[in-house]
Amino acid sequence: MLTTRKSNKRQLILEEAAKLFKQKGFGGTSMRDLAGEVGIEAASMYNHIRSKDEILELICFRVSSTYISQLAEIEATDAPYVEKIKALIRLHIRLMIEDGAAVSVANHDWKYLPEPALTEFKQARKQYEKGFAALIEQGIAAGEFQPVNVSVALFTILSAVRWVELWYRPGRELSAEELEANIITMLLTGLEKK
Amino acid sequence: MLTTRKSNKRQLILEEAAKLFKQKGFGGTSMRDLAGEVGIEAASMYNHIRSKDEILELICFRVSSTYISQLAEIEATDAPYVEKIKALIRLHIRLMIEDGAAVSVANHDWKYLPEPALTEFKQARKQYEKGFAALIEQGIAAGEFQPVNVSVALFTILSAVRWVELWYRPGRELSAEELEANIITMLLTGLEKK
DNA sequence: AATCAACACAAACGAATGTTTGTTAGTATG
DNA sequence: CATACTAACAAACATTCGTTTGTGTTGATT
Numbered sequence: 398m399l400t401t402r403k404s405n406k407r408q409l410i411l412e413e414a415a416k417l418f419k420q421k422g423f424g425g426t427s428m429r430d431l432a433g434e435v436g437i438e439a440a441s442m443y444n445h446i447r448s449k450d451e452i453l454e455l456i457c458f459r460v461s462s463t464y465i466s467q468l469a470e471i472e473a474t475d476a477p478y479v480e481k482i483k484a485l486i487r488l489h490i491r492l493m494i495e496d497g498a499a500v501s502v503a504n505h506d507w508k509y510l511p512e513p514a515l516t517e518f519k520q521a522r523k524q525y526e527k528g529f530a531a532l533i534e535q536g537i538a539a540g541e542f543q544p545v546n547v548s549v550a551l552f553t554i555l556s557a558v559r560w561v562e563l564w565y566r567p568g569r570e571l572s573a574e575e576l577e578a579n580i581i582t583m584l585l586t587g588l589e590k591k
Numbered sequence: 592m593l594t595t596r597k598s599n600k601r602q603l604i605l606e607e608a609a610k611l612f613k614q615k616g617f618g619g620t621s622m623r624d625l626a627g628e629v630g631i632e633a634a635s636m637y638n639h640i641r642s643k644d645e646i647l648e649l650i651c652f653r654v655s656s657t658y659i660s661q662l663a664e665i666e667a668t669d670a671p672y673v674e675k676i677k678a679l680i681r682l683h684i685r686l687m688i689e690d691g692a693a694v695s696v697a698n699h700d701w702k703y704l705p706e707p708a709l710t711e712f713k714q715a716r717k718q719y720e721k722g723f724a725a726l727i728e729q730g731i732a733a734g735e736f737q738p739v740n741v742s743v744a745l746f747t748i749l750s751a752v753r754w755v756e757l758w759y760r761p762g763r764e765l766s767a768e769e770l771e772a773n774i775i776t777m778l779l780t781g782l783e784k785k
Numbered sequence: 786a787a788t789c790a791a792c793a794c795a796a797a798c799g800a801a802t803g804t805t806t807g808t809t810a811g812t813a814t815g
Numbered sequence: 816c817a818t819a820c821t822a823a824c825a826a827a828c829a830t831t832c833g834t835t836t837g838t839g840t841t842g843a844t845t
Contacts (some may be wrong), residue, residue: 406792424618425703428833440834441793449833479783505699509619533782543784546765549773550782552754564742573738579743586678587781588727588744589673590737612789622803638822643803724839742838 407445410435414452415498423506424451448486450511453502457510460503461521463492468528482554483581485529488559490577494565501562526551554584594709602631608646617647617700626639644705647696651704654697655715657686660724672730676748677722677775683752684771688759697757720745747777
């Protein structure tokens with residue numbers, strides 16, 4: 398008998414690591430903490446992973462590549478720019494809800510990546526931001542958006558969508574759909590009544 | 592001769608600590624790192640501060656009490672709610688620009704506060720959020736704002752204002768005033784052109 | 786039955802951590 | 816001049832860290 402061919406212990410380590418890193422930070426989480434959560438000794442984890450840094454890399458790059466490939470999909474559609482931006486906002490919220498721990502780690506602990514990875518990650522993030530910004534710029538050119546500073550719009554949207562991690566709990570007053578609708582309203586039509 | 596009665600070395604430590612904590616995180620900054628920046632040995636710092644934790648506490652609570660007292664001032668005016676919210680947004684941006692390192696630490700490293708302080712800090716933050724939310728709620732009731740979910744509006748604003756720390760550099764394309772104007776436009780009238 | 790890889794463990798490693806200790810030089814106060 | 820305080824230092828402290836090593840067990844393969 399075997400649990401699953403090619404043990405899933407590695408996957409379990411990554412999942413528990415994401416939770417702990419989110420909760421206590423990368424530096425604040427020891428390999429012994431993590432091992433305790435997984436249910437083995439710290440030394441045993443090295444049968445499944447190369448190092449603590451490798452865990453961080455795997456988490457961060459899984460998240461960044463998800464964002465980048467999803468951005469490419471949205472870019473390829475021929476919806477109005479308003480709809481593309483809405484789709485991106487929904488993407489961020491969904492990922493945050495479904496994979497919140499990993500997304501939080503990629504948002505906060507990426508700076509502890511060891512050096513070739515650090516530069517690579519920053520480039521990936523910049524690439525994503527460039528693509529996102531281009532959609533906003535084109536939307537302004539097409540007359541769909543107000544002529545606001547593109548960087549300000551970009552980072553306002555990206556940041557506004559981050560707090561979901563701090564706030565959303567499955568049994569909360571708002572469903573995921575209501576949450577999306579409310580955030581989209583805030584960002585696209587603003588707080589003030591016209 | 593003396594440099595200044597009641598040495599400012601303690602203040603210097605706090606300032607350098609804020610910079611380092613922002614840059615490398617609380618856990619990622621060692622007392623030897625910090626001492627090096629201050630220009631003395633690690634042991635010597637204990638003539639000026641009680642512990643590493645105390646440094647974090649002093650930074651975090653200085654920031655939280657600034658926010659709370661400024662909120663009280665704004666609450667006391669009798670401007671329209673739109674103007675009160677704008678004033679709060681401007682307050683956040685100004686504090687971020689003028690005291691960015693400390694604000695960043697209070698935003699990111701508060702979770703490493705030791706225990707009585709941790710609870711106290713969370714309460715202070717909750718108190719601030721409650722006051723901010725009340726202004727939004729009253730603004731909706733007064734017909735100045737759209738009937739959006741209050742928590743969503745609150746956290747969208749608070750988050751949207753945080754990225755300034757990552758982005759603003761004194762010699763940037765946008766002045767502080769232009770930055771404020773753009774963010775306020777985004778948050779109050781939205782991205783979409785009507 | 787023998788072999789082998791996978792995987793768990795205890796023990797230990799060196800490095801780094803926050804902090805304490807003991808001491809010393811300089812300076813203000815009586 | 817004697818006293819007391821401030822603030823610097825080197826050295827060492829115990830602890831924790833990520834990781835390595837060596838060893839044992841288990842279950843599948845040959």
